[in-house]
Amino acid sequence: MSMLSLEEALARLLDGVTPLGSEQVAVEAALGRYLAAPLLARRTQPAADLSAMDGYAMGAGGLAGPWRVVGESRCGHPFGGSLVDGEAVRISTGALMPSGAGAVLLQENAARDGDALSLNGEGEPTPRHIRREGFDFASGETVLEAGTRIGAAQLALAMSAGHGTLAVGKRPSVAVIDSGEELVSDPEAAGEHQLPASNGAMVEAMVRGHASEVSRLGPVKDSMEALLGALDRAGDADVVVTSGGASVGDHDLVKPALERLGAEVNFWRVAIRPGKPLMLARKGKTTVVGLPGNPVSAYVTAVLFVMPLLRALGGASDPRMQTMAMPLAAPMPEGGPRMEFHRAVLDEAGAAPIAERDSSALRALATAQALIIRPAGCPASRAGDIVQVCCLENGGIA
Ligand SMILES: Nc1nc2c(c(=O)[nH]1)N[C@H]1C(S)=C(S)[C@@H](COP(=O)(O)OP(=O)(O)OC[C@H]3O[C@@H](n4cnc5c(N)ncnc54)[C@H](O)[C@@H]3O)O[C@H]1N2
Numbered sequence: 067m068s069m070l071s072l073e074e075a076l077a078r079l080l081d082g083v084t085p086l087g088s089e090q091v092a093v094e095a096a097l098g099r100y101l102a103a104p105l106l107a108r109r110t111q112p113a114a115d116l117s118a119m120d121g122y123a124m125g126a127g128g129l130a131g132p133w134r135v136v137g138e139s140r141c142g143h144p145f146g147g148s149l150v151d152g153e154a155v156r157i158s159t160g161a162l163m164p165s166g167a168g169a170v171l172l173q174e175n176a177a178r179d180g181d182a183l184s185l186n187g188e189g190e191p192t193p194r195h196i197r198r199e200g201f202d203f204a205s206g207e208t209v210l211e212a213g214t215r216i217g218a219a220q221l222a223l224a225m226s227a228g229h230g231t232l233a234v235g236k237r238p239s240v241a242v243i244d245s246g247e248e249l250v251s252d253p254e255a256a257g258e259h260q261l262p263a264s265n266g267a268m269v270e271a272m273v274r275g276h277a278s279e280v281s282r283l284g285p286v287k288d289s290m291e292a293l294l295g296a297l298d299r300a301g302d303a304d305v306v307v308t309s310g311g312a313s314v315g316d317h318d319l320v321k322p323a324l325e326r327l328g329a330e331v332n333f334w335r336v337a338i339r340p341g342k343p344l345m346l347a348r349k350g351k352t353t354v355v356g357l358p359g360n361p362v363s364a365y366v367t368a369v370l371f372v373m374p375l376l377r378a379l380g381g382a383s384d385p386r387m388q389t390m391a392m393p394l395a396a397p398m399p400e401g402g403p404r405m406e407f408h409r410a411v412l413d414e415a416g417a418a419p420i421a422e423r424d425s426s427a428l429r430a431l432a433t434a435q436a437l438i439i440r441p442a443g444c445p446a447s448r449a450g451d452i453v454q455v456c457c458l459e460n461g462g463i464a
Pocket residue numbers: 244245246248249261262263264265266309310311312313314315318340341342343357358359360361363425426
């Protein structure tokens with residue numbers, strides 16, 4: 067099987083995906099999910115003209131004053147009457163503009179003596195301090211497109227638009243299998259010839275927010291029987307993610323095991339570094355992504371393939387990894403024959419590549435905030451050259 071380009075491999079992964087369908091959930095439970103349909107406002111915001119400042123509301127006619135203060139409009143307690151020329155009401159930020167009012171005087175610009183209100187010479191009433199009815203959105207308008215991810219601001223918008231429940235994509239169930247004879251589940255009990263099985267926990271942490279449930283299997287031994295057993299226990303999960311046993315060694319059994327089970331191996335090996343021995347297979351409704359065992363390779367390929375797959379199944383309109391252009395903070399040598407993903411930290415100068423490039427080095431991975439993406443065979447770059455970068459949600463303040 068020849069090596070695919072990243073673009074080709076992603077197309078093969080995503081072309082075969084049908085979103086899982088939708089369900090109606092309480093708006094707060096929609097966090098992290100994707101809207102299944104465009105969201106139309108059920109109310110207008112603001113529902114009426116409001117003051118944007120604390121001060122006084124008056125008619126737009128006589129802006130020089132003086133005025134007589136005839137009442138107050140507070141949030142939740144509007145002024146009931148109607149203003150005529152020469153009258154004003156005390157008003158709070160967010161309170162309803164009374165009928166007949168067309169301007170707001172900041173309280174810093176007002177002189178008040180009992181009911182008597184006049185200008186103090188610092189400024190005049192202005193309609194600019196009015197938030198007009200419907201300036202944010204009007205009932206019936208689309209406020210969020212289908213496939214949008216619900217984050218904190220989208221949640222607030224949906225609630226303001228009058229929605230107590232939202233139609234969102236169903237999330238896939240995921241099974242994660244650690245495989246390797248050397249792996250132990252208890253990190254405190256790893257002998258010299260052993261290694262804590264960290265990939266499964268890492269992948270689970272990455273996918274948790276995108277999955278309906280995550281089951282962890284293994285670590286499983288390097289035998290066909292053990293691997294077949296784990297794949298069987300993964301049952302009918304929508305997505306199975308394996309790690310390890312994906313390369314060319316005598317004990318790399320993931321591909322033969324999947325073939326034995328009658329899965330269709332769509333591709334194996336992608337021209338990327340790290341992550342070359344990545345595999346995609348399908349069996350019935352299950353998509354199997356075989357990640358390489360090296361932890362950094364597993365992390366990078368989960369960012370590149372597993373996350374887009376889960377987003378697509380969950381109904382995202384744009385499931386692929388997001389990248390942005392950024393200056394390099396340090397020079398980089400010419401690229402190798404595969405497309406490369408370099409761990410990087412971000413600073414004022416841009417993206418600074420981390421010197422450690424070994425694909426087993428977790429300490430370097432744990433400091434990375436981004437991946438610098440370099441096309442295969444690209445020329446050497448200087449500091450300040452613009453490169454594509456993928457920001458990571460990897461601890462820190464991201
Ligand atoms: N002759 C060749 N050797 C290798 C090639 C190649 O093309 N020809 N490719 C290399 C590349 S690139 C990678 S990446 C690795 C990936 O190999 P596998 O997917 O078969 O992974 P393993 O050999 O099982 O493990 C590699 C490494 O990762 C550790 N590991 C595995 N699973 C876990 C886990 N769940 N948690 C933590 N660490 C894990 C494992 O102990 C090994 O150290 O192959 C190269 N070799």
